[in-house]
Amino acid sequence: MIQDISAAVIWCLALCLLPDLKRRKDQSILVAAVTIATALTLNVDRIYLAGDQLLGNRNFLDLIANIFMVVGIYFLSRAILRAADVSETVDIHNRAGLSVLGLVVVALVVSFSLVDAPRTSTAFMRDFGSQWPAAVYSSVQFLYIGAVVAITGFTCFRFRGEMAKPYFRVAFMFIVVGCALAVVLVLAVLGMDVLHLMGELEAMTRLSFVYDAAEVGAMVFLCMGLALPPVARRLERRSDARAAAVLVERLAGPWDRITSERSEIRLDLAQTAIDRHDAPKRRLHRMLVEIQDALFVDPHLAQLLTQDDLDVLREAEQHLGARFAGSGHRRPGLLSRKGETTP
Structure with missing residues (x-):
């Protein structure tokens, strides 16, 4: 049941990440x-029994699953560390x-x-954990996981205050909690391995409850921390698109008056479909640029602008975070008094 819950939580995270697949470089x-x-x-x-039967009932699926796990933990850590620290040392650490990941995979295969696991077992370590090679097999995997998540959690805690967006700071704290619970999980596994070798099966069973709780908690907090930024960004883009669409509608009047004599460069609003979240913002930027160009060519056109028009222009520039000088356009006196322009 615990595996079902954990798998479902991680698949939900993957679904949250899919919509931004084309936007992300990494x-x-x-x-x-x-x-x-x-x-x-x-x-x-159910999946383990069916899959291992196809592989000869030798628990090879357990080895495959554990290799997938350590590989996944490596990529998880790399993604989080890149988000927290953009310095060149991160790439060095990645190499x-x-x-280290390669050595861990080799150690898993060898151990x-x-x-001696002659039959399929859905509880591999419970059935075969009394053997030293099995204890090494488990310990290598979880020592690696523990070391990686501890470094990741510490890095997130260290850089949490440097995040510009509040939701990034909250996400990093979720990840820190998730990493802390993952370390508890690792300690529980190592404790169970030792107790199994000592024959303390009752104590091992009690410790397994800590493992189950820590696994679910770690997965939930890590997934919340990793899902929060992309979901928040999508909501932010949608809100931004709605605000830009409203400004486009309000700006249509002054744009039409100012650019009516320059039809050859005018934006065709009818053919500019809003089919993406950034389309209204692009349209708004184009309208502002056309108004700028018209006023630059003929400053007297500013007399056609009312105070309401100037207020809309100001809101549009603020919305876009306009820095027209940086885009190669000379910025006219859009926000000066009617009939006046700045040099």
Whole structure:
């Protein structure tokens, strides 16, 4: 049941990330979500039994799932660290991280091959964890996960105050909590491995409840932290598009009066469909540029602008964060008194 919940939470994260697939240059977070979700899904009892039967009933699916998990954790950490720290040292750490990941995968394969596991088991460590190779197999995986999430959580906590957007700061705190719970999960696993080797099965069972709670908590907080920024950005873009669309409508009157004599460069509003969130903003920017150009050529056109028109122009510029000088256009006196222009 725990695996089902964890897998469902991670798949929900992947679905939250899909709409921004084309906007993101770095797809590490999506790769991580899909890889970890796949690892957890392979451990769902029904899927595990069917899949391992196809592989010869030797628990190879457990090895495959665990390799997917450590690979997913690597990409998850890389995505979070890049978001937190944009310095060049992150790329250096990524190269070192890939080398460590390779060693971990080799260690998993070698230790798994030494475990005597003659039958399919949906509880691999409970059934075979009394063997030293199995304890090494488990410990290598979770020591790696613990080290990676501890570094990731510390980095997020360190850089949380430098995030410009409030939702990024909240997201980083969710990730910090998720990483802390993941460390608790790792400590629980290591404790269970030791107790199993010692034959303390009752104590191991009690500790497994800590593991279950920490796993669900870590997945929930990590997914909330990772899903919050893209969801918040989409909501922000939609709100921005609605505001820009309103300004386009309000600006249509002054734009028409100012540019009526310059039809050859006018924007064809009828052919500019708002089919994307940034389309209204692009349209608004184009209208402002055309008004600027017309006033620059003929400053007397400013007399056609009312105070309401000037207020709309001011709102439009503020909405766009207009820096017309940086775009190669000389900025006329749109916001000066009617009939006056600035040099």
